[in-house]
Structures are given as structure tokens and as C-alpha cells.
Amino acid sequence: SQTIHQWPATLVQPVGSPLSLECTVEGTSNPNLYWYRQAAGRGLQLLFYSVGIGQISSEVPQNLSASRPQDRQFILSSKKLLLSDSGFYLCAWGWGGSEQFFGPGTRLTVL
């Protein structure tokens, strides 16, 4: 069976500090990978998706970037965090169709 891991579970970072969130998937090969953010009181917003190693598509302009160095590893980064980057970050995987499977999420607070 497939599992998806995200870490850390919670993170408190000062404004201007760097960020690195990691997501890994087990039990499948060549999945599509996704990063979402849920801001307070808002729905899930797709930030990035990837259909293969090194292939990243950005959905919204922002202070964040994503990388996929290995088939089942997806990393969300920032060089300098903003207050508006606070939120609940979710990684998900899928097989190219609509159904996606989400990780447990990371709660990021930028102070």
C-alpha cells in the first residue's frame, strides 16, 4: 500500500528565515506530486505540481519554490519567509487522474 509522509508536523519560523518542507511517498512509482496551502478560513490552494523528476509547475506567483530531486520526494522551499506564508501546507500524490491522496500536513507559523 502507498503512504505519504510530511515533516515537520509543526514549525514556527521568524520572518526572513528560510524554509524547507519535505514530502516523501512510498509504495508507488512516478506519481504526480502536489503542494497545497490552506490559509486560515480558506480552502485548499494548489501551489505546485510535478509530473516527474525535475518537472515543476507553479500555479500561483509567490514567495515559495518547489523541487523534486527524486521520484518520490517533493520539497517546498523559501529563501525568506513572509508573514503571509503562514498556513497549513499539504503534500499530495496521485496517478494523473483527479483523485489525490494527502499527507498529514505541516502547520507553519511565521512570526
Next chain:
Amino acid sequence: DQQVKQNSPSLSVQEGRISILNCDYTNSMFDYFLWYKKYPAEGPTFLISISSIKDKNEDGRFTVFLNKSAKHLSLHIVPSQPGDSAVYFCAADINAGGTSYGKLTFGQGTILTVHP
């Protein structure tokens, strides 16, 4: 521009009764719709989906109805149970004959509370 909207932020129902969660969309290109359930501090889990070629899909206590002319879908839970208490998100995709990359557009979510 919010292309998928869940206009009810919350819904409270009694155990055993029907829960109806609603979702509206504006983009006529959407042709595949999903419902996800989310508990606090967890990722969403897939619940049920429907293609635009159908107007109803049923899975146990959960039924999704799609009204394409009204650009409206709803999730019915019958009978509702306290364990159903969670945030429910509807999502839409442009599947275009099975070539979706899974770029889902989500609504804001509805908090369902089922009282014993």
C-alpha cells in the same frame, strides 16, 4: 475569482438525520468533481467523486448529486453519524477525457457537526 464555492461555512445536524452539503462552481470546463473529508490537523481524505456524464453517484451512506445546468453539486449523508463531524471540501477538475494532471480547484469547506 473563486471558481468553486461552498457558501455554508458550517452545518449542524442531529445523529440519524440527513446532512446535505452544497457546492457551486462557475467554470463550465469542470467535468469531474470530488468530495474530501478533513479532520483537524490531518490531511483530507477522498470520499466520493462524480463525472459530468452522470448526475448521481452513491457509495454507502454517501451520495453525490450533480446538476450541470445549475453548476451545482451536493453531498448527502444518510444517516449522519457523530463520526462524520469534519470539514468537507468539494473540488473540481478539468479531466478532458482522462488527461487530467489533477490540478484540483477546491471550495472553502463546510464544517459539519453531527450531534448525538
